[in-house]
Amino acid sequence: MKRVSGRRQAQSTTSSTSPTTDNDTTVHIPPESDVQASVFSQVFARVESSFNHFRTVIHDPDARVAAIYAIDKDINEQLEVIDTARQLLHSHLARLNAFTPISVLPPEVLARIFYFLVFKDPACSRGQNLGWIRATHVCQFWRQVALDDSSLWATISGFSENTELISEMLARARNAPLDIDIHLDGMSGLEVLRMFPPHISHTRELRLHGPSFLYFRGVRCIYGREAPALEYFELRVSANSPIPVRNPGGTILFKGQAPRLRTFSLSQVLMPWSHIPRGQLTQLKIVLFKEISTADVPSCGDLNQLIGLLDNCPGLEVLVLENCLPPQLTEIPHDQTIHFPRLSRLCLVGSSSRITNLMKMLKLPSSTRFHLHCASETSSAHNVHLLLPAVSAQLQGPAPIEFKNLGVTLDCMDHPLAVTASTSVPASRIRKFQGFEDDMDDDDDEFVLSFDGLPEFGHRIDLLEGVCKMLPISNLEFLSISASGSLNWVELFKRCTKLTTLQVIGHGTSSLVRALATPKVTNTRRSWNCKRKGRESRDSRDSTPVQPARSTAGHAQAHIFPKLKFLSLKGLDFSEKEHPSGILFDVVEKGLRQRKAESKAPLRMLRIDNCAISARRAIALHMLVQEFHWDGKEGFDECEDVDDDELELELDPGSD
Known part of the structure; x- marks a missing residue:
């Protein structure tokens, strides 16, 4: 009761x-x-x-x-x-x-919203960050919708620390195609690797990062199974020395049953070329930190296996081979051509002779992006020059390209020579020079050619001249040069009459700046005549002819880059001493005056960064261009002697 x-x-x-x-x-x-x-x-x-x-x-x-x-x-x-x-x-x-209004939505619409939330805020297996899973704690309806859609749980990324979360997501994903991107670490990495083999049959993308010798048994259990749904496979090892794979568990990975595999990527893993799946691949990336030698695993350096692999992948669109080319490529291979009609990107890193001989074997579209980073093996640069004809042959085609953007880096120290080119002009007027250690996949340039290990600075100059003659740069609009050593820049780029933007960095480019703004020939004659003051009459001085070499050079240099509108100077010393043609400021100032007087070729913008120049001289240059940018650094301009012409240009910093 x-x-x-x-x-x-x-x-x-x-x-x-x-x-x-x-x-x-x-x-x-x-x-x-x-x-x-x-x-x-x-x-x-x-x-x-x-x-x-x-x-x-x-x-x-x-x-x-x-x-x-x-x-x-x-x-x-x-x-x-x-x-x-x-x-x-x-x-x-x-x-x-x-x-409530949101509860009126059909479950499939709400699940679609959760799907976008998965990509915006994925669940992280490190710490307490549940990401999108927090939405399942709002109400019972939301939780049930998320549990009923197995595809929401199929994206597993992060670290291997939270094994319970990874195990629960694998269970809730059921048979949905899995996208796995896991960084293995510690003992939890072994436990996580044991979870994947039963699900490899419905795994669509598999990225494993950081495995070492400790994890390779678990990795072998994964690629030793059939993978009918696998489209992307990536294995990255963080060890300093590459890990050899001597017994992958069969002749080809995944027992040769990976019909949908399109991307295959290895980093710091030595694997026989014959064990890599082929046929349907569109992207092949093999990356090693150091170049392999004959002392490495023999099967990894077998040239015939590499040729067989490439010959059976005609649909490749991206090919990246870094420091993994077989040593046999140092010799001239047999007459054999490998066709890649769809290749859009080729990245090769290694010895110049290996890259040269592989380039001779390839037949590529002229639109292919080239990233070639070569190292010289000998004290002579002759073998490096052999690469240029092989590259030039690849650039020729029914639809020839015309580069509009060119970047040059030339250092007289141990840094490599690098040339980058693109068919599009950058949005910014200032080009960012990237380090050579940066990932080349992040570089948007269509052509990258660098040389390292050249013994002498003269070899780099010869190579640069050869590269500039090889590349189609007659329609160049943007030119950026960073150099610590000087050479005849005018001769290299005098054909680039359509250039509108020029960026120069380093004291090695001062000769090009002088060629842009050379004083008039009359100034040279007056300077030459001043030395003979008091010894000849005025009539005899007027009748004295000007030195032909100086007048001709001055006339030729004054017309270089007639369409130049934007000029950026960085790392220059405007107080140069003991230069035959005067300090750099005098040359630039008088040249800007001359260009301003010519209505057809005025300079629109001048930018000065990290240069040795006084504030008064910077203001003087400001008055000669429409737009002026200066970082305000005066550098180490120690020139105290000011002539009458310069006094006329030293304006009050507070004036307009």
Whole structure:
């Protein structure tokens, strides 16, 4: 009777405080705290009454046992009442959530929203960051929608620390195509690797980072199984020395059953070429930190296996081979041509002779992006020059390309010579020079050619001249040069008459700056005549001819880059001393005056960064261009002698 009355009382309390209409569409729910207070007050009253009764019979053993039994039974009944009230409250809350606008969305639409959330905020297996999974904690409806869509749980990324999360996501993904990108670390990495083999049959993308010798047994269990759904496979080893794979568990990885595999990538892994899947590959990337030698695994350096692999991948679109070319390529290979009609990107890193001989074997479209980083093996640069004809042959085609953007880096120290080119002009007027250690996949240039290990600076100059003659740069619009050693830049780029933007960095480019703004020939004649002052009459001085070499050079240099509009100077010293043609400031200032006087070729913008120039001289240059940018650094300009012509240009810094 007590259980029935308690339930009736709870029901009466609920019905009196939560009335509903006949169609049950409007629900009024009292505050949760009021419901809990009413239920608990009843429980406390009954417990207190039973406790008072227990105190009166505490000395009678039989009565004490009966009282304990009665209290225990009463507590259980009241707990049932509390559970009933809680369930009723949850039911009311669920009905209330059902009337919110987002709950009107069909489950498939809500699941699609979760799908975008997965890519924006993926669940991370490191720490307590659940990412998109937090959305499943909002309400029961959202959680059920997420659990019913297995594809939401199929993207697993992060680190191997949280093994419970990875295991739960694999279970909830069921048979959906898996996209796995895991960084293996510690003992948890071994545990995670053991989870993947049963799911490899429905894995679409698999990226494993950081495995070492400790993990390779687990990795072998993965690529030793058939992978009918696998499209992307990447294995990166973080060890300093490459890890050899001597027994992959068969002749070809995945037992040769990976018909959908398109991308295959290895980093710091020595694997026989014959074990790499082929046929349907569109991207092949093999990267080693150091070039392999004959002392390495013999099968990894087998030239015939490499040729067989490439010959069986005619659909390749991206080919990256870094420091993994076989040593046999140092010799001239047999007459054999490998066709890649769809190749859009070729990246080769290694000895110049190996790269040269492989380039001779390839037949590529003229639109292919080339990233070639060569190292000289001998003290002579003759073998490096052999690469240029092989590259030039690849650039020729029915649709020849024309580069509009060119970057040159030339250092007289141990840094390599590099030339980069592109058919598009950069959006920024300032080109960013990237280090050679940067990932070449991040470089957007269509042509990259660098040489390292050249013994003498003269060899680099010869190579640069050969590269500039080889490349189609007659329509060049953007030129950027960084050099610490000087050479005849005018001769290299005099054919680039359409150039509009020039960026020069380093003192090695000062000769090109002088050629852009050479003083008039009359200044040279006056300077030459001043040395003979007092020895000849005015008539004889006027009749004295100007030195032909100087006048001709001045006339030729004054017309270089006639369409130049934007000039950026960096790392130059405008206070050069003991230069035959005067300090650099005099040359630039007089040249800008001359260009400004010529309405057809005025300079629109001048930018000066990290140069040795005084504020007064910077202001003087400011007055000669439409747009002027200066970083405000005066550098080490120590020139104190100011002539009359310069005094006319030293303006008040506060003036316009």
